Amino acid sequence: MTTATPAAGLGNPQAAPTPPRKRNAPDPGKRALARTLRYALLLAGVVFVFIPVYVLFVTSFKGVGDASPARAWLLPTTWSMENWASAWEQLAPAIGRTVSMVVPSTIISAVLGCLNGFVLSRWRFPGADIVFTLILFGMFLPYQAVMIPLLELVMALQIPNGVPSLILLHVVFGIPITTLIFRNYFETVPHELMEAAKVDGAGMLRTFWSVALPVAIPGFVVVLIWQFTSAWNDFLFAVFFSTPNNGPVTLVLNNIANGALLTNYGVSMAGALLASLPTLLVYVILSKYFIAGLMSGSVKG
Template sequence: MKKFRLRKKHLLYIPLVFLAIIWLLPLYVMVVTGFKGFEEISLKTMWNLPASIQFDNYLEAFGKLAPNLWNSINMVIPAAIISSILGSLNGYLLSKWKFKGSDIIFPLILFGMFIPYQAILIPLVQFMKAVDLYGGLPGLVLTHVIYGIPITTLTFRNYYASISNELLEAASVDGSSMLRTYWSILLPISIPSFAVVLIWQFTQAWNDFLFAVVVTKPEFWPITVALNNMAGSQIIAWNVQMAGAFITALPTLLLYLFLGRYFLRGMMAGALKE
């Protein structure tokens, strides 16, 4: 079949390369600045390559952000894992074991992933204070898990809905119970969906700022809040801020680099597209 659709399609490389360069410029500045020595950090030379590779900026930024990096790791891992387990169970039941009202409940759950969180922040803080979870990481994990329910449920529901009922009916005839079918048939084939949801929830929780700044105290701030604070400070030089930004971005960038396929599917689920 004739695959090309435009004549002289190689001309398209001109705009594509141009745009790709623009897209990479912020990344370039962020990385390059981090490697410059303190003596060449003038804003006037920000586009130049470093004269020599030094780690001063990364070391200083890391020194300042390390406790927050640790907070982020401690918060994100349980948040992503619990979210995925809940989403998988919900998705299975809402697609294969519909009960009365489940078709009404599902869109109501979905709406939760689009709401502006400003509409729930005041009660959230009051609630966290009332149950004594305000300020620390468990409260933030709980927040991410609960507001993650819509998208994790959706991703798994769509996946399980695509699996033929005959497979499950066969298991049912053999006397397999609802949960046993889930455990022995569906769970083993859901690994790709788990990858999608784990990566998506990891990224969402890692990149979050609003929830963290509302429900955690400074000593439990994740890295995004600490980075923003660092950037707002007049004392910390811009080159250290850039290095800090790169340290903050690195974990999710690596996930994207190596598992981009799964990341993309999470993104599409966020727009209710598969």
């Protein structure tokens, strides 16, 4: 009598499991081609972005006769620093005024946004969502729509024209974005830290100062870079609330460009590079902290 052998895998504990099917390994040639295309696209993007920078840089070293639209892509026939010296002489006072305006407005708006974000994320009082929505409404309010009444309000309050009024405006209009960033950031902070401080008898201010503020450094980096750049590059407020004698660097740079278009492009190009240098340095120095701060506030932890 013949005994049937059980099929492999059906009631036979000693049957070997079916090996998984191997996926086809990617073709090395295709991977190399994809990598080459990726790097080519990145290189093309970098070249496209740096084309205006190249024109600015080479034109800033050209003389009056050499700086023209027809020779915009050509190197200077004679390299000269006269444009840079002239631009610095005209922009230096404005750069000092801009620093005195940007630094306090950035710090004050960051501190107020941190306080607002902490309260709105940890203190669920009645109407908290409505208050938060009203604060965010300032982000979507076109500045051009309120410029005339805002100018009348500043004049009625007798706030001095120039740096003082610009500090106030950048603080007020910076609160919505700073509040949003800090509220989202504090939402990622573990509630156990706040609860532990509460159990130890700490009030809200003590909890903010001893627990929330030390862990909010990444949020501060994001806010400071954002506010510094926005205030430094602002032109609309500068036109309405200052003059070239007491205004920021953007207003003086505009006057240089209007005059240089008729005589020498090089001065305006050198001035543009000088005016953009502070924000460029801030991004170069703090870029990795900026990305880390954004990512730390994007995921619930």
